[in-house]
Amino acid sequence: MMSDTKTLFQHGTLALLVPGLLTGTATMADILAHGDTGIGTGEGLDGELIILDGVVYQADANGQINEVDAQFTTPFANSHFASYEPLVTVSDQSRAALQAAILTASNSANTFFSIRLHGIFKNVTTRVVKKSTKPYKTLAQTAASQVVFHRDLVEGTLLSYYAPQIFDGAAVGGFHSHFLADDHRFGGHLLSYETATGEVDFQQFDRLDQQLPTSDAAYMNHDFSADDILESIHKSE
Amino acid sequence: MMSDTKTLFQHGTLALLVPGLLTGTATMADILAHGDTGIGTGEGLDGELIILDGVVYQADANGQINEVDAQFTTPFANSHFASYEPLVTVSDQSRAALQAAILTASNSANTFFSIRLHGIFKNVTTRVVKKSTKPYKTLAQTAASQVVFHRDLVEGTLLSYYAPQIFDGAAVGGFHSHFLADDHRFGGHLLSYETATGEVDFQQFDRLDQQLPTSDAAYMNHDFSADDILESIHKSE
Numbered sequence: 001m002m003s004d005t006k007t008l009f010q011h012g013t014l015a016l017l018v019p020g021l022l023t024g025t026a027t028m029a030d031i032l033a034h035g036d037t038g039i040g041t042g043e044g045l046d047g048e049l050i051i052l053d054g055v056v057y058q059a060d061a062n063g064q065i066n067e068v069d070a071q072f073t074t075p076f077a078n079s080h081f082a083s084y085e086p087l088v089t090v091s092d093q094s095r096a097a098l099q100a101a102i103l104t105a106s107n108s109a110n111t112f113f114s115i116r117l118h119g120i121f122k123n124v125t126t127r128v129v130k131k132s133t134k135p136y137k138t139l140a141q142t143a144a145s146q147v148v149f150h151r152d153l154v155e156g157t158l159l160s161y162y163a164p165q166i167f168d169g170a171a172v173g174g175f176h177s178h179f180l181a182d183d184h185r186f187g188g189h190l191l192s193y194e195t196a197t198g199e200v201d202f203q204q205f206d207r208l209d210q211q212l213p214t215s216d217a218a219y220m221n222h223d224f225s226a227d228d229i230l231e232s233i234h235k236s237e
Numbered sequence: 238m239m240s241d242t243k244t245l246f247q248h249g250t251l252a253l254l255v256p257g258l259l260t261g262t263a264t265m266a267d268i269l270a271h272g273d274t275g276i277g278t279g280e281g282l283d284g285e286l287i288i289l290d291g292v293v294y295q296a297d298a299n300g301q302i303n304e305v306d307a308q309f310t311t312p313f314a315n316s317h318f319a320s321y322e323p324l325v326t327v328s329d330q331s332r333a334a335l336q337a338a339i340l341t342a343s344n345s346a347n348t349f350f351s352i353r354l355h356g357i358f359k360n361v362t363t364r365v366v367k368k369s370t371k372p373y374k375t376l377a378q379t380a381a382s383q384v385v386f387h388r389d390l391v392e393g394t395l396l397s398y399y400a401p402q403i404f405d406g407a408a409v410g411g412f413h414s415h416f417l418a419d420d421h422r423f424g425g426h427l428l429s430y431e432t433a434t435g436e437v438d439f440q441q442f443d444r445l446d447q448q449l450p451t452s453d454a455a456y457m458n459h460d461f462s463a464d465d466i467l468e469s470i471h472k473s474e
Contacts, residue, residue, distance in 0.1 A: 015403045111449045166252045169403045210445040212348045
């Protein structure tokens with residue numbers, strides 16, 4: 001069977017992280033069955049995941065990059081089968097300018113897409129969430145204990161997913177980016193960078209394959225109506 | 238290949254109807270490839286569709302029920318392969334009470350599901366949207382010219398899809414229901430009924446297969462940021 005390169009797979013929702021529904025409800029084997037490229041987090045918000053060429057890397061709160069195995073579980077992850085095409089080449093471009101350039105060049109603000117940018121980044125800041133155990137913390141509580149890392153200059157790969165704003169809350173509206181340094185000594189959820197230099201690769205999707213953890217009683221029993229999902233998410237990003 | 242009975246297929250979004258992106262971007266053949274049961278509307282909001290046992294019925298603004306063919310197109314539709322199970326039996330139950338009973342009995346407020354209720358309905362009101370041609374009207378303009386139909390007592394089938402609130406705007410958050418009378422002389426988008434008597438069938442999904450009309454230039458070029466999507470939708474429902 002040929003891989004489907006027009007579909008973005010998502011397990012869980014961004015929203016379920018808000019009240020702390022952090023049980024790992026899919027394995028990396030499940031996620032990799034839907035793609036060789038992706039991002040996510042571990043059970044209990046155990047670090048920041050980036051999947052490149054079928055290998056799952058975890059940036060942990062100690063600043064280590066680990067490879068995790070097929071049994072490692074996640075409450076929320078995206079994956080897809082890579083089939084990128086070059087979109088633009090950038091030199092010392094700011095993040096805001098690059099995002100605007102991507103939206104203009106791709107004309108894809110109303111659909112899902114992925115960006116992969118390998119290059120040189122200046123003044124990069126990432127955050128890594130810290131694992132909590134049951135009873136799980138809320139996203140706001142977790143964000144308060146996140147660890148922030150910085151590099152003045154680093155070569156590596158930025159992997160982003162973009163979702164149209166109407167999907168904000170189910171997915172991350174706009175760009176959601178993780179980073180992995182080539183030397184595997186730095187990574188995590190990308191908070192900011194000053195400039196990037198490199199080739200920007202683009203892959204558009206026409207389909208979201210959204211899987212929900214219907215076997216997880218905590219998820220199914222939760223009353224989301226009391227959570228201020230979008231406000232909490234946007235404070236944490 | 239066995240049919241996938243745990244997946245709800247959706248073509249387009251509720252949101253794209255708001256600014257009037259009403260080009261038919263999928264055919265009934267496409268929709269039926271993803272299910273034998275469903276609801277939707279035609280190009281230009283050409284009536285209200287209900288799909289039962291693989292047959293697509295269109296309630297039109299003249300009050301007629303028509304069967305449409307495989308080439309008929311839609312901007313927004315849902316479908317799935319029916320595999321319902323009995324959930325509850327109701328007798329002269331109000332719509333609000335039934336929706337509450339369904340949520341309690343199914344414990345499925347946080348996932349997608351479908352309800353099919355064949356029975357006797359009292360004081361049923363439906364609306365049917367009226368086709369517009371290019372330049373398409375907005376949803377608010379279309380709603381202003383919708384036609385409303387009523388039956389004091391009618392036997393027929395109510396078909397509903399339920400979406401978790403976090404998907405409101407992409408899908409219809411909560412229940413979205415169409416109706417078809419057994420005699421094929423009455424149908425449309427269900428606005429209200431007083432009571433229903435019959436067996437309530439339930440089918441839970443763990444997956445949303447969301448397809449976006451990326452080949453439609455009008456959709457891809459539209460700036461949704463100026464539309465008040467949710468307010469407009471909730472005024473029209």
